Amino acid sequence: MxxxxxxxxxxxxxxxxxxxxxxxxxxxxxxxxxxxxxxxxGRRPASKTYVLLLRQRIESLEKLLDKHGINSMDHGFQLPGNNLDSFMVNDKLDEASSAMDSLCESLKGQLSLDESLNFDKDGEMRYFGPTSGRLGFQGLPSSSRNPDISQNNPQPDAALGSIDDYLGLAVPSPVIDEIPISLQNELINLYFTWEQPWYPIVDETLFRESMSSSGRYWTPLLHYSILALGSRYSDSLEVRSDPTDPNSAGQKLLTRAKSLLHLEMEHPTLVTIQALGVIGMVYFAIGKDAAGWLHHGMADRLCLDMGLNMDPAGFAGTVTISARETRLRRQIYWTLYCHDKLSATYTGRICSMLDQQGAVELPSEMDESKDNTETPVEIRRAVIPLQRALIGICQITEKILLSVWGPKPLVKGTERPQFFESSLLALTSWFYDLSQQLRIDRPNPVPQAYTLHMIYHTTKILLAKPFLMDPGYCDSADAKNDTVEKARTVCRDSAKTICVVAQKYCRTFGNFRRSPISAMHCTLSAARAILEEPDCPSKLNQLRICLAVLDGLSRSWHPARHIANGLRKLCPMLPSEVSPESGNVSAVDLDIQDLTQNPSEVCGAFSDEAIPELHNILWTDLAPWSQLPDDYGYFDLLNQATWDRAW
Structure with a gap:
């Protein structure tokens, strides 16, 4: 030329x-x-309407093929009878929902207060399925009318009384009154602003209403549990049992909650499930993972006991459940479901709450006649969209865990490359469907939205890792090389983008002091992926960002300190540990300046030499633009103006 x-x-x-x-x-x-x-x-990404129409057309064609007995996923390379049904079962559940509805109708169990089914007789509805054999007892005369039988029935402990008496306290516990009201309000507000939107096991409106009237959705146990977890986000020395130890924050309140839990476990209610979930998070925060796992396990079991895995609408004709309680039951179930997936990846253990074991509608918004919440309106409005988005990606995560990470993986051999491609497509579709209020192309006032993006990229790493660890299942050397290279690119780009998301979070909120705990595992996943990359200047910068995130998290979540120390041992060239208690926040957390100040700060600058500048990460020894994650290129989740100026 x-x-x-x-x-x-x-x-x-x-x-x-x-x-x-x-x-x-x-x-x-x-x-x-x-x-x-x-x-x-003038080329632009296809409009969302056009994409949705294409999806609908593809689904209709797939249904037509299935109707004629043709496997729509069969590309001609599977052995006869060895198709992808092993991991397509969950994908086809939605398509077969109408058939399942009629089947479930005949197998449906019962939520019951009737003592002929519910032998506890504690005033709480409990679920019994058809295999229990008890459903035929419903409507029979009460056994308590028979004096001979009633004499043999054990009576509840008189000191405990009934759960109704316990929940019907006229005034708050005098022990709670010993805590200054101003401090209680601060801790409750911290909980509902920073923790509850990500882990919405408690409904803020119902809790605050019941707290003021000692209603059924408030108990001293739940109150103390929320105060304990809120303490992890507080800088006040009053919440510490040892003023010099930040990890002692909330531990006195946790001790009070544990003593009340022992009593309430005699007569568990929906509020008991909520308290168990919150207490479990407190245990995770102070570094006692086993105790946290145990308490969440109890919450999961009670969830089944009270039929939360069955949608309340299915029991409309047999029991009376208010619209608010219906919403709460769905919210609790899906919160525990998502936590099961996040904790499974965090600990490397199996899932215990599977999607196929429940039939519950997604959480929905409800217009409240009076709003007594104090959480910022932007965060409050994002709670349900955030939970629905998290549910979607957790369902994809479950399929990945069962298919390639389980003790008996569902997908084996030559099916794996196709599973890899289909899962990447599912993740991309999930990302494409995110609502505007959950995107981070510009500063987002909802901190948990950034955590959601970190989870998304961590899931991509989770999907790609097995293909780097054992690529021997490919049919040919070329297929092996292509799959391995694509998996490596996915890991590399996802790890780098987690660092970019972390920087955007710090630009908006200063540091990760009050971030949800899920950011910890995301950061660790990114760091491990970065460590496996060849040495280059950007690698060191990205690892420094990961350590800055972990150091910020360690104030609220003690395990982050152990993880940060472990990474420093793996990388002796990294800066020595910076104590969050030193008060030098700039030495730990990122301080990104206004992007519009001058061209040299297009992507942010940092106030300390130990923390890398964003432009070093973006264009020092990185892959070309074509290899950057399509998610942020096409859908503008990094500020388009920033990228234009950067190039």
């Missing part, structure tokens, strides 16, 4: 230059002259 051709390529915008270079190679291959136009061609 000569000098003219070089000038033409240089005149093309940098984002399109890579395409021009590729075109030049093709011209040389076919021995033709190259001609380029410097004008913008």
């Amino acid at each position: 000569g000098e003219v051709g070089e000038n033409l390529v240089e005149s093309i915008p940098p984002k399109r230059a890579k395409n021009a270079v590729a075109g030049e190679l093709r011209c040389i291959q076919w021995d033709v002259s190259c001609q380029y136009s410097g004008t913008e061609d």
